Amino acid sequence: MDDSARIREIYERISEAAKNWPPTTLSYYKGQPFKALIAAMLSAQTREEQTFLAMNNLFALADNPDDMLKLTDEQITEAIRPVMYWENKVKYVRDIAQRVAANGGVVPQTVDELMEYKGVGWKVAVLTLAVGYGRTEDITVDVHVGRIGKRLGLVNPDTKQPPKINEELKQKLPREYWPHWNGLMVQFGREVCKPTYPQCATCLVRDLCPQIGVVQTGPRSFKDAAYV
Ligand code: SF4
Known part of the structure; x- marks a missing residue:
């Protein structure tokens, strides 16, 4: 072969x-660029189940940029506390909501523009475009x-x-x-x-599969770390 x-x-x-x-957490936000962007940013360095919990908390309070800007820092903090580095991500949520609201509610459609947002690196930008817009110039x-x-x-x-x-x-x-x-x-x-x-x-x-680099295999009873 x-x-x-x-x-x-x-x-x-x-x-x-x-x-x-x-399904993956991000798959719930297909075709929804703003939610995909927020979810992708929050998912960084975080277990999937924790991201899912924070997403549900936050989007229950506000699911669009204008409503998100009306939330207090305390409300955002309580919602996203399950994710890693939530202290920084509270600021990123607000920055993203402000920028998208100022852009008429439209999330940018290029990696370079997205990477100008706080908390948005290459992976988050590519993931946002793939999930939110179905764009496929890159592989996340x-x-x-x-x-x-x-x-x-x-x-x-x-x-x-x-x-x-x-x-x-x-x-x-x-x-x-x-x-x-x-x-x-x-x-x-x-x-x-x-x-x-x-x-x-x-x-x-x-x-x-050539199993390149595999040094030990399962089964093993504990659950391995699972990141988005
Ligand atoms: S589980 Fe093992 S055999 Fe399967 S893809 Fe991974 S390394 Fe290859």
């Missing part, structure tokens, strides 16, 4: 299995995408910078996979190819 056939088989098997796995790279890409032999093991991992993946993956790759890898990384103890013995793509 050549590499493109191998990649296609990996994608198809994981896509099929993912239908039965819990997080810890799952990087780790699994290396184990599957799609990314050089020494590559660390997310934009470089994105470029390497884009060389390998068909364009139609780009908007879905991050969500699939998040789900696959939570369920099977876990950070510390990947479930290689029962993995649905074991026969297609």
